[in-house]
Amino acid sequence: MNLAVEKEKRVVYINFITTQDRTMIDEETYRLQLAGISTISICNTEKSLSQQMISEDSPYWTVALGDVETAAKREILLIKKVDKLKELLLLTDPVVSDVVVSDTQIKQHQEFLKYFPDEREKLGL
DSSP states (O other): OOHHHHHHHHHHHHHHHHHHHHHHHHHHHHHHHHHHHHHHHTOOSHHHHHHHOOOTTSTTOOHHHHHHHHHHHHHHHHHHHHHHHHHHHTTOSTTTTTOOOOHHHHHHHHHHHHHOHHHHHHHTO
């Protein structure tokens, strides 16, 4: 066999291995990036989000991960707002705990509990 042809085959083979290895590394990085996105997507408390979120200088951080983090933060804020509204509606918040209750408020309270049955258990009703 011609020496130049054999040398060219070796270069092609080495390039193939390097490309294949690079593809495997890229796939592994991609898997870990997706795992990070999946993990952050189920965080619904500030504590869980702060424990699971990686920094932007990590090779596994992506713009998509940042977007999911932003969405998780919005969900956490919304949960806090809903909880506060529940307290106000149920007259358990200190701000409204001394309000005189009328028949209308009792009916509203009963209607509210139909849609939020978990609050009934919290109140011991």
